[in-house]
Amino acid sequence: MNGTGILGGGPAGLLMAILLARRGEQVCVYERRPDPRTARAEAGRSINLAMAARGLRALEAAGVLPRLRELLVPMRGRMLHAPDGTQQFSAYGQDEREAIFSISRSDLTRCLVEAAAEEPGITLRFEQRCLGLDAAGEPLLRDEPSGKEYAGTAARWIGADGAGSVLRHALRDDGQLAFHEDLLDHDYKELTLPARDGRPVLALEALHIWPRGGFMLIALPNADSSFTATLFLPREGAVSFASLRDTATVRAFFEREFADAVPLIPALDAEFAAHPQGRLGTVYAEPWNLGERMLLLGDAAHAIVPFHGQGMNCAFEDCRVLAGLLEDDAQGDAFERFSALRKPDADAIAQMALENYTEMREAVRDPRFQLQKQLSLELERRFPTQFIPRYSMVMFHDEIRYSAALSRGQRQQQLLDELTPIGADGALPTLAEIDWTLAAQRIAALPPH
Template identity: 40%
Template sequence: MGAGLSDRDVVVVGAGLSGCLMAVLLAQRGCRVRVFERRPDPRVNLADHGRSINLGLSQRGITALRHAGLLDHVLAHAAPMRGRVVHLPDGDLGYHLYGTSDDQILRSVLRHDLNVVLLDAAEALPSVTFEFDTKLTALTKGDDHAPVDLRFHGADGEQRVLTQTVIGADGAFSTVRAQMQRGEPADYHQEFLPWGYKELSIKAGGAGDQRTDPEALHVWPADSGLIVAHPNADRSLTGTIFLPLAGPDSFATLRTRESVDELLTRRFPDLLDLVPDVVDQFLSQPVGHLVTVRTAPWHFGDRVALLGDACHAVYPFYGQGMNSAFEDCVTLDQCLDRHPADWGAAFAEYQQIRKANTDVLADLSAENFIELRDRLASPLFLARKKADLALNKVLGDRWVPLYTMISHTTTPYADALRRSRRQNTTLAWVACAVATGTAAAGTALVRHLARRVKGK
């Protein structure tokens, strides 16, 4: 990190997760960094509860935080998730491990807690300053002879800021992106899921209580409904209920205590025992919306670049939004290492490396929504997952499930998907061999094709 110091003024727009981590990395390479955030300082004012899904820190995020020297600070606020507890409609529980080794676990952390750790770390660096309650209103990109010209509005009125470079980390509805792409040949695609979400709080259960296992992700799959609950460090759970935005049994129609109680009792039968006040929570919480964003370009010369949701917002169902944003920061930092005197080349290489992979992640995240909602109760689907893990246990890194590659490695998303498709073809051949009674041939075929899957 930081191969050679850079005497450069950088403005970061957005003091969320990726903006703060990028500010740390930029300061570590010698930049003078000013961070502007339209919202209040979350360390002074409570975060917007009711609109924040807990975060699952996986290997990509862990690697990025280690790269910045911040991993231990974050893990102090995180709870381990070793597997997934599935609350079936008949009241039974299923349990699925995330991997085949003890280190293949996820870490659950509240967005607010993680943001505070990153804010404190960035603000502790003498070359980083923050301005909250300050909204970007205009951006003029300038040219080789003129700096980037930014206009902000805050409590003290209008403010003009001139800088060499701007990093846009201001979310899915990024003002930096809109201003940067204005007048340029740019692609932009935004897609809303016709489902929304509300946040629920689940109090800590007693020791050994499987129904509130504090070291697992909890999932309630249901017909046209889904609840996901992440553990917290205090053994409580933060739940998120997903439902259609419109139609029968939707957020648009569930307006009374009776209708909410009836739906929850019918679709999530053990939830009311775990959360006695769930109906009150449901009626008091706002509805959040889910969006995917794909766009290009991600940068303008050496003057403006985008990070995280500003260039590739994804649905939360693979738990990779924050992890991929952190991976953006590390990739950009490494590109700056390779091009310390040419930030335009670094930005171009960063986009070239990341965009194809985040486009794949968007597809995987949409697909995983269907998996969580519709397939977790399917015996055939669970048998397929068990076969994947069993082959991984027998063959090691010659056979790695897609979920393992996405969550427990830093394999580029596109490479992981290609390898998974080759493995699926292999498994289909094996199933055919076994079905025709040639089990020995099937075993030999597994080993032979596993070598081919890995490219050996």
């Protein structure tokens, strides 16, 4: 085959296939799972995802956004649940246009498969598992129903086979790249908050967080008004998954830490016992390409922890950027340029995603953090071309690279710290007491966006 072979028909593999086919290329996608148009979704595995500007822009570039729109549930801010059950809403951005969107993973995948199936240049091959590379360096595939093994043929290959990428392992074993994976010592488990009489049991347009310092519960809305909650908790230790040995300890833990959520999770005991305990980690690989023959993208190249809600967004941005580089590839070095361009951005979002875990489970409860969030939005209102909060740069400003958001965010944080000194009595200034002259001076000294 002359065209491109894509290993993995997840979000990145499918979107990449569509973008390539729209350029008139022949693409074959090899996916180990059955066709999602006919198979049932897996229970308890990252049921919904937060979609933000970077993901939306890439979907738009591929022409598939219109068919996804009705699946998107807007989330305009975070709703914090205190241990006493009180709730506090904090907007993500300046207005309702600065929202993120919850989308069901299975609906998204099915929609992308349907869009890919309509492209004459795309062949979708399900239940085809990549096993590694054969002696000639071609992907070795197995047709799962028959068990028959064969070598894939394509002019070039894109590995979009996820965080555990078989292609990445094979290239490492072949001495073509190096990678390491930093596993987080916290795992996750998903639970369901069903709708009652068709109505949501929590405010629908928010991402709910029960921050408890060393761990947290979050919940994202679904299109059917239910919520999917995820518990993030250390794997081992005094308060950990290991310590939740049976129904009684699970229940006691939830009653103690998330009392207001317990009545909303009617199948808590059964789901906690049945749903898998997922692992989280960050993958650092280099290089991502084997010349112009093979390239890793999405989680296969740079899986990150989910606390900024950016893994899929970043994977989609990968696809848009790569399509752009292939569009203008007179030198025939698009894979090489892609790796050089995207690696600093992937490293930056990996770092920000790790930092966001501390923010979500701990810092959100700190009055100074809350003041700085309000101050950031106020600074943006007063100096819109010079100050954009880091969260907003990542989530709403796809024109700003992740690496720029990280470095700019670090300088902005120094300014926020300077403007919100903690008094001798531990008191913080109010927003009205902020030294706006100093703020203007410092902001003028920042490089423009």
